[in-house]
Amino acid sequence: MELQNQLKALAEKINKLKDKIETEESTKHAFVLPFINILGFDTFNPTEVVPEFTADLGLKKGEKVDYAIFQDNTPILIVECKNWIENLDNHNSQLFRYFHATKTRFALLTNGINYRFYTDLEQVNKMDEKPFLEFDITNIKDNEIHEISKFHKSNFDVAKIVNNASSLKYTKEIKKSISEELTEPSRQFVKLFANKVYSGRLTEKMMDEFTGLVHKAFNQTISDKVNNRLNAALNKEAEKQQEDVVEVEAEQSKVITTEEELEGFRIVVAILRRKLPTHRIVHRDTQSYFGILLDDNNRKPLCRLHLNTGTKYIGLIDKDKNEQREVIQSIDDIYKFEEQLLNTVTFYMN
Numbered sequence: 001m002e003l004q005n006q007l008k009a010l011a012e013k014i015n016k017l018k019d020k021i022e023t024e025e026s027t028k029h030a031f032v033l034p035f036i037n038i039l040g041f042d043t044f045n046p047t048e049v050v051p052e053f054t055a056d057l058g059l060k061k062g063e064k065v066d067y068a069i070f071q072d073n074t075p076i077l078i079v080e081c082k083n084w085i086e087n088l089d090n091h092n093s094q095l096f097r098y099f100h101a102t103k104t105r106f107a108l109l110t111n112g113i114n115y116r117f118y119t120d121l122e123q124v125n126k127m128d129e130k131p132f133l134e135f136d137i138t139n140i141k142d143n144e145i146h147e148i149s150k151f152h153k154s155n156f157d158v159a160k161i162v163n164n165a166s167s168l169k170y171t172k173e174i175k176k177s178i179s180e181e182l183t184e185p186s187r188q189f190v191k192l193f194a195n196k197v198y199s200g201r202l203t204e205k206m207m208d209e210f211t212g213l214v215h216k217a218f219n220q221t222i223s224d225k226v227n228n229r230l231n232a233a234l235n236k237e238a239e240k241q242q243e244d245v246v247e248v249e250a251e252q253s254k255v256i257t258t259e260e261e262l263e264g265f266r267i268v269v270a271i272l273r274r275k276l277p278t279h280r281i282v283h284r285d286t287q288s289y290f291g292i293l294l295d296d297n298n299r300k301p302l303c304r305l306h307l308n309t310g311t312k313y314i315g316l317i318d319k320d321k322n323e324q325r326e327v328i329q330s331i332d333d334i335y336k337f338e339e340q341l342l343n344t345v346t347f348y349m350n
Helices: 002-020 024-038 092-102 142-149 158-183 187-197 204-253 259-272 331-349
Strands: 049-054 064-071 074-081 107-110 114-118 133-136 281-285 290-294 301-306 312-317 323-328
Touching: 002 024, 002 142, 024 064, 024 074, 049 074, 064 092, 074 092, 092 107, 133 142, 133 158, 158 204, 187 204, 259 281, 259 290, 259 301, 259 331, 301 323, 301 331, 312 331, 323 331
Parallel strands: 074 107
Antiparallel strands: 049 064, 064 074, 107 114, 114 133, 281 290, 290 301, 301 312, 312 323
């Protein structure tokens, strides 16, 4: 929850400041470094977050990546930053070189708003062309926050992240393909289903016809599944509400409010009206006790009367809302506890 709040706070800051940020350096300091700090890494410790980290490759010298994050004297993540207005699609090749030179397993390309995490799933020490995790921090989702948490300093485990990266990357690509097929079915996709239901020759005319049918059928299927789940959820909620009503009615049917309890309530009102308007003092009877509440709020008990047992009690409420029972011979003894009752009101007023 803390990570979620920190990321959303940063997103709000970005939305307020981005129009005033004009350079890559400003983007780094205002957006990227706070993100690294949220991950638990000390941006003021040059041995943990190293700026302008040298990533020389072969004869090409002077190559520097914006930040390298170290753990146990080993670089675990390199970060390449761009101005927030730049499109990240144009900068993969630069990060690709840095990745190979630093021998790290993870690389981050960001403009402070869009974040793309890469690893080397397809070939060791060679950065994949496509990221395994990608998100917009100003429109972040709960499942993305869960994945980000794995990069937190307290959770960082290379093997676990790499193993999960494969699932993330290919699931994302499959979902993207499915979305594309649903929007505009490819010829192969249409042919796959047409061959299942049509035994004739698939001419161009028939392919055109089946393209429309496949598109329609899949969207109807998704719509039906969504409606079924909604209806199931609504029916379940309706059943639960009905059960709750039955339980409440059954509970209420067992509660009998006596005249003695009502008289005790009137005594309590007479005492407390010196500090409270009478409409704020409400009684609520239960099987176990006769409760007297502030503002009809079950979390604000003023006192409790236990009058339907062999020994009668008044339950006094302390500042921690704990009940202290005191024996009374009759409801007239309630007047003996005037000071304690008024103190309970003072606890709530303070």
